[in-house]
Each structure stands twice: as structure tokens, then as C-alpha cells.
Amino acid sequence: MNISDKVINRLTLYHCILTDFIEKNIEYISSKQIAGLLHMDDSQVRKDLNLLNNSGKSRIGYIVKELKISIEKTLGFKKTKKALIVGAGNLGTAIANYGNFTDYGLQILAIFDNDKEKIGKVINGIKIQNIETLKQSVKKGEADIAILTVPAKFAQSTADYLIESGIKYIWNFAPKVLSVPDDVQVWNENLMGNFLQFTCNI
Amino acid sequence: MNISDKVINRLTLYHCILTDFIEKNIEYISSKQIAGLLHMDDSQVRKDLNLLNNSGKSRIGYIVKELKISIEKTLGFKKTKKALIVGAGNLGTAIANYGNFTDYGLQILAIFDNDKEKIGKVINGIKIQNIETLKQSVKKGEADIAILTVPAKFAQSTADYLIESGIKYIWNFAPKVLSVPDDVQVWNENLMGNFLQFTCNI
Numbered sequence: 041m042n043i044s045d046k047v048i049n050r051l052t053l054y055h056c057i058l059t060d061f062i063e064k065n066i067e068y069i070s071s072k073q074i075a076g077l078l079h080m081d082d083s084q085v086r087k088d089l090n091l092l093n094n095s096g097k098s099r100i101g102y103i104v105k106e107l108k109i110s111i112e113k114t115l116g117f118k119k120t121k122k123a124l125i126v127g128a129g130n131l132g133t134a135i136a137n138y139g140n141f142t143d144y145g146l147q148i149l150a151i152f153d154n155d156k157e158k159i160g161k162v163i164n165g166i167k168i169q170n171i172e173t174l175k176q177s178v179k180k181g182e183a184d185i186a187i188l189t190v191p192a193k194f195a196q197s198t199a200d201y202l203i204e205s206g207i208k209y210i211w212n213f214a215p216k217v218l219s220v221p222d223d224v225q226v227w228n229e230n231l232m233g234n235f236l237q238f239t240c241n242i
Numbered sequence: 243m244n245i246s247d248k249v250i251n252r253l254t255l256y257h258c259i260l261t262d263f264i265e266k267n268i269e270y271i272s273s274k275q276i277a278g279l280l281h282m283d284d285s286q287v288r289k290d291l292n293l294l295n296n297s298g299k300s301r302i303g304y305i306v307k308e309l310k311i312s313i314e315k316t317l318g319f320k321k322t323k324k325a326l327i328v329g330a331g332n333l334g335t336a337i338a339n340y341g342n343f344t345d346y347g348l349q350i351l352a353i354f355d356n357d358k359e360k361i362g363k364v365i366n367g368i369k370i371q372n373i374e375t376l377k378q379s380v381k382k383g384e385a386d387i388a389i390l391t392v393p394a395k396f397a398q399s400t401a402d403y404l405i406e407s408g409i410k411y412i413w414n415f416a417p418k419v420l421s422v423p424d425d426v427q428v429w430n431e432n433l434m435g436n437f438l439q440f441t442c443n444i
Contacts, residue, residue, distance in 0.1 A: 045439045048435055048438050048439045049432055049435040049436075049439065050435075051435075052432055052434050052435035052438060053419055053430060053432060053435070056417060056418060056419045057419045060418070060419070077419050077421055078419065079422075079424065079427075079428075115438050116438075121441055129336070130332040130333070130335040130336035130339065131332070131333075131336035133332040134331070134332035134333035134336055134391075135433075137332065138417065138433065139393075139394065139417070140394070140417050140434070141434065141437075144434045144437070144438065145438075146434070146437055185441075189336075191341075192341065192342070209440075209441075211437065211440065215258060215340065215341070215342050216258060216262070217255055217258045217259045217262070217279050217280065219279055220281075222281065225281075226281075227436075227437075227440035228255060229433075229436060230251055230254055230255060231337075231340065231431075232254050232342070232343065232346045232348075233250055233251040233252075233253075233254035233255065234251075234429075234431060235343075235346070235348055235413065236250050236254060236317050236318075236346065236347075237247045237250045237251065238411075238413065238429035239323055239387075239411075
């Protein structure tokens with residue numbers, strides 16, 4: 041199924057709400073409740089949820105647990121993707137600690153850095169390894185996604201090294217446009233672009 | 243001017259490229275060069291740049307410095323927005339260190355936390371202050387945007403406190419849908435949604 045970026049974004053937010061409801065032992069949820077929490081239109085929520093292959097709808101609302109599973113199936117949470125974090129600074133550490141990535145099918149196997157002070161430490165159960173061993177890790181087929189969290193000035197040289205090591209997908213958190221060959225995909229986590237989207241009307 | 247989110251996103255990436263070119267003392271840039279770096283279609287770049295009120299186009303390409311200024315004018319970088327970071331953990335620290343926010347019109351005035359060990363420390367020139375003093379800061383009209391970087395489990399209670407203190411806009415980095423009154427706007431930095439958008443086709 042081809043789902044637009046905006047719908048994917050909203051479905052993950054609905055999923056977040058459903059997780060909260062399950063924690064609170066609430067069995068049913070209405071499209072109005074979801075719409076209310078996100079300050080959006082009820083009809084939009086219903087339209088999004090109609091895209092799912094979801095049968096758990098009753099007179100008193102959607103069955104929370106079933107709706108959650110439907111979103112997971114649609115967005116492919118079960119198809120686990122394995123990634124390596126490159127850069128064990130604050131941002132890399134924050135992402136390693138982010139917590140609920142695993143629920144969404146993202147498994148972080150290791151964190152790499154070149155700082156000897158950091159190598160060997162463990163963040164949220166994930167070990168910081170010497171960046172020089174990254175190539176072996178990729179060769180073993182452990183992961184081909186790198187989450188790049190080094191400072192902007194090291195982003196290109198680190199990306200070059202990642203690509204040389206066999207990385208095919210880079211989720212780039214550095215505010216830097218990377219130059220990469222055609223067979224490598226870069227996803228820019230463009231924080232400043234997001235901020236401007238949010239604030240352009242205030 | 244009404245510019246779509248996708249265009250804003252791309253314009254900030256072009257801006258990033260132009261900043262690099264200026265550092266390298268390159269005077270001209272073509273839409274092809276930009277398209278090449280972002281692995282996108284040349285005609286899309288031209289279409290986006292045509293939205294700008296940009297006159298710096300010559301036979302050999304766009305004048306880098308003028309194009310950069312045109313993007314800044316269009317996206318309102320000069321209209322500085324002031325924000326407070328709430329949560330001086332790894333994520334808050336990473337954002338305080340992110341560096342180039344100021345270039346894009348986002349000024350971070352202070353970081354707030356409740357951890358006595360952290361209060362008084364300085365990150366990238368920004369002082370960590372006691373969260374109890376946040377209300378005064380908002381009252382003085384210093385900022386009404388909060389960048390929320392606390393762990394998910396404290397996100398709602400912290401948001402409640404921010405709203406009580408007069409914050410009107412929350413840029414929420416916690417993977418948690420916040421319940422807020424109608425006059426408060428929440429921008430969810432939905433990292434997992436972004437990841438799923440990127441990876442849905444791999």
C-alpha cells in the first residue's frame with residue numbers, strides 16, 4: 041500500500057495515543073478522542089483509520105488493542121530494521137536512549153565513536169565500539185543503516201567512511217547536505233526545516 | 243506567501259548547500275549542482291527557486307550569496323523567534339549545541355532543568371536554570387516557545403507546568419502525545435514517524 045508521508049506521521053501519533061490508552065487499561069477509543077488530543081479534524085482521523093485493515097470497530101468505538109495492531113501491521117513495525125548509531129555525543133546518546141524505537145521496528149545494534157574515553161561504555165544496553173570496527177560489522181551483514189549523529193564539520197568525512205564500509209542508508213542528523221554516490225540513500229533529519237514549517241505562521 | 247511544508251524543507255536544505263559553497267568561496271551555483279547533491283530532479287529545484295524573489299541569476303548560474311539571502315527573506319530567518327529548552331539531558335544538550343539555529347532565526351535563551359547538579363552549568367553559552375524560575379522568564383515576555391526534551395514519562399506533567407507558566411507553543415521531542423488546551427500549539431517532532439517514512443520502501 042502506498043501511504044503518504046503525512047498519513048504515516050499521523051498514524052505513528054495515533055499509535056502513541058493507543059499505547060497510552062493501553063497503559064491506562066482503556067479498552068475503547070473514538071475518532072473524536074484521537075482528534076481532540078491532536079487538535080485536528082475528526083473526519084481526518086476516520087479517513088486515516090479507514091486506510092487500515094482494521095475490523096475492531098464497535099458501536100462504542102475502536103478496540104484500542106486491535107487498532108494498535110492494525111497500525112503496526114500497516115506500517116510494518118514487525119519488519120525489523122537494524123541500524124548503527126555513528127557518533128556517541130549527546131545526540132547519539134539521546135537517540136540510543138529514545139526508548140521506544142524497538143516498538144516501531146528499529147533495532148539499534150551498536151554505537152560507534154573514535155573517542156577512546158567513550159569506547160566500551162554502554163548506553164541503554166548498547167555498547168559503544170571503536171569506529172574502526174564498523175566495517176567488519178557491516179561486512180557481517182549486521183546492518184546497512186547508519187544513524188549519523190556526529191557534528192556537522194565531521195559529517196561528510198564520516199559519511200565517506202560509512203559508504204566505503206558498505207553502508208547503504210544514512211539517517212543524517214547533522215545540519216549538512218552530504219555528497220554521496222547514487223546507490224546510497226540519505227534521509228535528512230532537517231530539524232531547522234521542521235522548525236520553520238511549524239513557525240512560519242506565528 | 244503560502245509555501246508548502248515540503249518546499250520549506252527543501253529550501254532549508256538548499257540553504258545548507260549555499261552556506262557550504264560560501265565557506266568554499268564558490269560564487270555561482272546551478273540548479274543541476276543542487277539537484278545532484280540532493281539526488282533529486284533539476285526541474286524541481288528550479289521550480290522551488292522560482293518561488294523566491296531572487297534576481298541573482300546569471301548565465302553561469304545563481305549567485306550563491308544572493309540566492310542564500312533570498313531564501314532567508316522568504317523563510318523569515320530575520321524574524322527571530324525566542325525559545326527555551328526544557329530538559330537539560332542529552333537531547334536538550336544536543337539541541338543547545340546544534341549550532342546553526344541562530345542562522346535560521348531561532349534564538350535559545352535558556353535551558354531549564356530540575357536537577358541541582360546541572361543548574362548553573364553553561365552549554366554553548368546558554369545557562370541551565372532552575373525550572374522553578376521559568377514562569378518569571380515567560381512573564382517577562384522573554385519567550386513563549388518551549389522546546390520540550392524531557393523523557394516521555396515526564397512530558398505531560400512538564401507540559402502542564404509550561405502551559406500554566408504561559409508557554410503558547412511547545413516543540414515536543416518526547417515520543418508522547420500531549421494533552422493541551424486549544425490556545426496552545428504543539429509541534430510534534432515525530433522521529434519514529436520520520437524513520438518510517440524513510441524506510442517504508444526498503
